[in-house]
Amino acid sequence: MMRFIHRLASPKYFYDVAGRIVPWAGWGALILILVGAYWGLVEAPADYQQGDSFRIIYVHVPAAWMSLFIYVVMAAAGAIGLVWRIKLAEIIAIASAPIGASFTFLALVTGSLWGKPMWGTWWVWDARLTSELILLFLYLGVMALYGAVEDKRMASRAAAILAIVGVVNIPIIHYSVEWWNTLHQGPTVTKLDKPSIAPEMLWPLLIMAVGFQLYYVATVLMRARVELLERERNSRWVQELVQPR
């Protein structure tokens, strides 16, 4: 096992292994997302209260789950990179940031699109939407810091520290926003709470969630591979990859 990890830590080996995983994860994600979307859009019955607008949750909820999950992965990979000086962990961390940010963005916009017919307005200061908005800022901060530092090695370590600080703060931010929300609660907010979801509505949701997970695996490895090539551009294996003799 340790030997496998050591070999995986060598850039070229990682590049090859990741290259073999990407198509599997990618096609798996595509199939699951298509099945989930078909099931959610066509097969699942309309909600008795919200009608067909509830079908947005098949995008919104998995995206919101992923936004948190990816942030935690990013911080964990960043911590591993900082403590053990593993370059690949740093690369995974920094490759996760744009994907996580786009899921956060997706969760926000679909939440707002769902809220319009439900609440009658595009935006309410609902606890979940508000924390999601702050999460987006945290992601953008990590990306901006990474982009601003010239030296990429240093940049990814700085971004990793920021991600760790953020992950310590996320629960505090979340609970304070929730508490704040109960103070200033509007009357309609509880509409979003689904007391119990019918199984034929739940299954497509779970399929979508797994599909998004696989999609994340595929895209993060794609990004990590390119990032790896960028950083190792002067090494021999990259030279040979670009133009085999």
Place this chain on the structure above:
Amino acid sequence: MSFQEFLHMGGYAAYVWTSYALALVVLIANVVQPLLQRRRLFAALARKRRRSARN
């Protein structure tokens, strides 16, 4: 259920289809971006190699 009804989404068509279209755009963008970046990198490396071969 007819196809018309399906597209209509019980009156919520604008919201539902915008959400799904947006999701599609975001998902595709995240795949295309690394591919483009990879192509740019390969082009840059090839240019560099040609330049050093000439000298």
Place this chain on the structure above:
Amino acid sequence: MSALSTPRAMALLLRRDLLLAYRRRAELINPLLFFVLIATLFPLGVGADSRLLQTAGPGIVWVAALLAALLSLDSVFRSDFEDGTLEQLMLSAHPVSLLVLAKVFAHWLVTGVPLILVSPLIGVLLSIPSRAMPVLVASLALGTPVLSLIGAVGVALTVGLRRAGIILSLLVLPLYVPVLIFASSAVDAASSGLPVGPQLYILAAMLVAAVSLAPVAAAASLRVSLS
């Protein structure tokens, strides 16, 4: 040199920073003026209706305090970074996190404490009732050190950058959200005569957590920024 104990080194660092701040006292006025100015602009923008100000007042004071703290943050490490003092500090035998703590404390003394002292004046301008004044001062006394400590991490991460200002605010402001929520809610509750214990206790807990964690994170960040 080696006989210097860590508490003594921290005390010397604190004295040095305070002395430097005193020599540049004109600069210290600016964040304070900024604080007062923002608090003056708000009534001009939203109208001087005293009921409106009473509900919005606590939030306005705290947003102004947040921005003023942000404005003054850069000076925690900037000049020491530029003249090389920071690198010398990193090379010393003492734990960097404790030295950072001393520096942040000095910074809070020269930027945070003045904010606390003028806050009753701002409170009057924003028609915060006088029974809420002690709570306003207490919330600032507990909250501004947290702002300085969290801010120090952000500054440590961006100290090597040429134009750090906007990035710094992007890094730091989202992390200020919990302080803003609890502090302004404490003032809000006090002005309507409700108990404020829970909010102040939570602020105190945040302060304790920030004192123990932020210097470590800031020291790690400095090590990255200076490498």
